[in-house]
Every structure is written in C-alpha cells, then in structure tokens.
Amino acid sequence: MTLFRTITVMLIVLSTIPVMVTGALIGNYGDKPFMLTWQLLLLGIFGIVLAIAIGTFFALGITRPISKCVTGALAIARGNFGYSLDIKSRNEIGELAHTFNYMSRQLLYYDNKNKELLASIERAYLETIRALANSIDAKDPYTRGHSMRVTEYAQMLGKDLGLEENELNLLSFGSTLHDIGKIGIREEILTKKTQLTDSERKLMQQHPVLGEKIIEPVDFLQPVRPLIRHHHEWVDGSGYPDGLKGDQIPLGARIIATVDTYDAVTSKRPYQEAVTKHQAIEILNKLRDTQLDPIVCDAMVRIVKTRLPPPSVEKVSPDKPSFLLDNGTEESNSVPKTREVV
Amino acid sequence: MSTRALLCDDDMPIRKMLRDILEEKGLFVIEARDGQEALSLLQKEDVDLVVTDFLMPKVDGLQLIRTLRATERNQLLPVVLLSAISRKQIMRDELADLGPTYYINKPFRPRKLRKLIEIIIQRIQKTKPNNPS
Numbered sequence: 001m002t003l004f005r006t007i008t009v010m011l012i013v014l015s016t017i018p019v020m021v022t023g024a025l026i027g028n029y030g031d032k033p034f035m036l037t038w039q040l041l042l043l044g045i046f047g048i049v050l051a052i053a054i055g056t057f058f059a060l061g062i063t064r065p066i067s068k069c070v071t072g073a074l075a076i077a078r079g080n081f082g083y084s085l086d087i088k089s090r091n092e093i094g095e096l097a098h099t100f101n102y103m104s105r106q107l108l109y110y111d112n113k114n115k116e117l118l119a120s121i122e123r124a125y126l127e128t129i130r131a132l133a134n135s136i137d138a139k140d141p142y143t144r145g146h147s148m149r150v151t152e153y154a155q156m157l158g159k160d161l162g163l164e165e166n167e168l169n170l171l172s173f174g175s176t177l178h179d180i181g182k183i184g185i186r187e188e189i190l191t192k193k194t195q196l197t198d199s200e201r202k203l204m205q206q207h208p209v210l211g212e213k214i215i216e217p218v219d220f221l222q223p224v225r226p227l228i229r230h231h232h233e234w235v236d237g238s239g240y241p242d243g244l245k246g247d248q249i250p251l252g253a254r255i256i257a258t259v260d261t262y263d264a265v266t267s268k269r270p271y272q273e274a275v276t277k278h279q280a281i282e283i284l285n286k287l288r289d290t291q292l293d294p295i296v297c298d299a300m301v302r303i304v305k306t307r308l309p310p311p312s313v314e315k316v317s318p319d320k321p322s323f324l325l326d327n328g329t330e331e332s333n334s335v336p337k338t339r340e341v342v
Numbered sequence: 343m344s345t346r347a348l349l350c351d352d353d354m355p356i357r358k359m360l361r362d363i364l365e366e367k368g369l370f371v372i373e374a375r376d377g378q379e380a381l382s383l384l385q386k387e388d389v390d391l392v393v394t395d396f397l398m399p400k401v402d403g404l405q406l407i408r409t410l411r412a413t414e415r416n417q418l419l420p421v422v423l424l425s426a427i428s429r430k431q432i433m434r435d436e437l438a439d440l441g442p443t444y445y446i447n448k449p450f451r452p453r454k455l456r457k458l459i460e461i462i463i464q465r466i467q468k469t470k471p472n473n474p475s
Contacts, residue, residue, distance in 0.1 A: 070427060
C-alpha cells in the first residue's frame, strides 16, 4: 500500500510541475495573453487528472505483481508447494516471479523426495518386523503363517471397528509381532504334543511379557508394547499376565486376542486338530464375554461369516492373502478335517 | 487478579519491546515463541488478551486465532495481530469469523499500540465485574 502511494504521488508531482510551468510560460507570453486564466486552470486540472490516471496505472503495474508474490509466498509457507504465480511482466518483477515459480517447483520436488524417503523407511520397518515374525515361525513350524494370517484378519477387524489409519498401522505391527516372545520359550514346550504341566504352562504364559521385553529397545514400537503384553488377557479378568478386565485391556490387544483365538482353533496344532469355520464361530460365541470382548467378537463372527474363506483354502498359496483367493461360500464340501502344515 | 496477556512472537527483540509496552500498561505478561507454544499455554493458563505476530514457525498467527476461537472460553478473547503483511493479504482466503481481532501493520509506532492496549484494557475492565469468575 505504501509503495503504491509513493509511486502515485511521485508521478503526479513530476508530471504536473512541467504542465504548470509550460502553462504559465505560454500564458504570459507577449502583451496579449495566449490563454485566459480559466483556460490555464483547466489545463492544469486536466494535467493533474491525467497524471493521476497514468500514475495509478503504473503504480498498479508494479504493486499488483508484488502483492501476488506475497500471496504466493504465504501459500508456500502454508505448505502449498508447487504454487505458481501468473505474472507476465518482462521486467525485474517478471524475473522475480520466474525464479519464485522455479523455487516453488523445486520445493515440491524436494517435498516429494522426502515423502518417498519416508515411505521407504516405513517399508524397511515393515520388512524388519516381518523378519522378526519369521523368526518365530522358524522356531515353531506349527504356527507358520499364523502371524501373517492374524495380521490380515486383525486389519479387517480393525477397519470394521472403525480404527484410524495410524491405529491400523500399530495394530498391524502388534499383530505381526504378538507371539515374538515365543522365541524365548523352549522348543520342547512349544511343540509338545501332550498337555503341558503346570510349570511348563507357567513358562509358556511368559511369552507376552517376553515379547514386550524383546521390542522394548525399539523406539517406534513403543506404542505396540501394550498390545503384545496383553493379547492373552481375558475380558473377565482371568487372563495373563496382568489379569486386566474389559476396557482396561487395550482395544488392539482385544482385537489380536479374538483373531488369535480364531486362527488357533482353525489351525492344526500339536495338541489339537483344526475345526471348520462353522465350529470356529461356535467357539467364538462360547468365549464371548468371558475371554473375548463382546463387540470385537461379534464383529469377528460377522467377518468370518461373510468375508473369510474356509480355513482349507489357506494352504493353497500361503504367500497370498487368503481372502483374495476364494469367496468361501461352499463351506461344507471344501473343509477337510485336518489342515496340512506347509 | 491482574489482567494477563499472552505475547507471541518468534523474534526475541520484538518480544522484549512488546513486553515492555504491555508491562508498562500494568499487564502480567506470559511469552510464547511460536503459535504452537501459545496454544499449549492457552490450555493451561487463563489470559485476558493475546498479542501475536502473524509470520511464525509451525503455527502462524491466523491459525492461532482460528484454533483458539474453537474453544468456548476464548471466543470473545481480544487478539491483537501484528504483521508486516497487509491485512488484505492475510484475510485473502479467510472465511471464518475471527471475533474481536485488532490488526496493526508492522512497522508500527509504539504510541499506536499503547493506545489500542489502553482501549482493550478498558473494555476488559468493563466486562470483568459482570463476570462471576
């Protein structure tokens, strides 16, 4: 605004002075005045009006592009990288606009590059977590693919329960790693075919605590720790390790517990045969309110009924998410009594 | 209780200068270095007046005003917005009602700010006795 005023005033002063001076000279030339006073006055007014018009025009020509630059700078400051100015002047202001647009494009490019880097770091995190999860599977062949399936179902369940993007991410980490503590359990206990003795069961029940300890030093997994520690808690408070009840158990842990139960009963274990989808639903309903959170459990039953294939399909291709392979409508004829361990 | 002002600017010398003006008017001043700090201070502290810069890192002055107006208690809180950017530029894309916001163009004469602060203090004192708290 100030610049606009300066330029206008400057042009008015500079252009009216010569008009006045010439007017005065012409007016007083010789004995007979060439122009009358009112004519002189008119000429002066005309000169001033003209000066104002021209002054405004030039002033706007300079201040408008500059104020556009300010708008652009503010847009970029607000994170709108790539914002480009529409200035056609061929003077220094045009040059400024050109370099401004160049800067804006470069910023957009750097920003995208940073986003790509972040994405690749996140991928690296995920791969590291997968590798950790694989190490559990390597130790206990009966649970092979268990972590992957639990992750896959937990995501479906989480989305169904309306979790947000970052919560789903944490849930994915938590569900992949939920059994990581089994690395610290002796193999004889993990693969034992008969009932565990009391002392063995106590050792086995240490795995959520061990799992939490294992990931403790990893900074980005801090929010996942409660999910791993509490995935064997029961809503009635009779679970382990802390005997938490209902809402005291983090929602993520309740989701993992439900999905874990479903996958455990539909998989062949050293101590049990796999059950069909139908039987699994019955088991889930039986555990509702005692072991499993009612809301989470109901959502899981809904998902099992509508979206999950019968457990047998999983062995066809363990690499791909099983729900992509089959709709799982024909349940009765495709379910074998036992599922092969790949 | 004395009248409390929250002062928010990322530039130390300007903060000091503004603090002097505000304290001279008998205000108790708390300082923030950017909009984010101001918002977290506003959650803990009760203030009667906010004096803020526009161009600040993290959260700018306009975002600060917009965010603080979202709280019921701050809807009528007087805010003085200081900026080298013209009011027209700042308000270009602004649709929300910013409530009692006073704008001062930088660089400004201290006299102008003093006068504005006096007017605001008078208004605050007029409304305060009606306030049960």
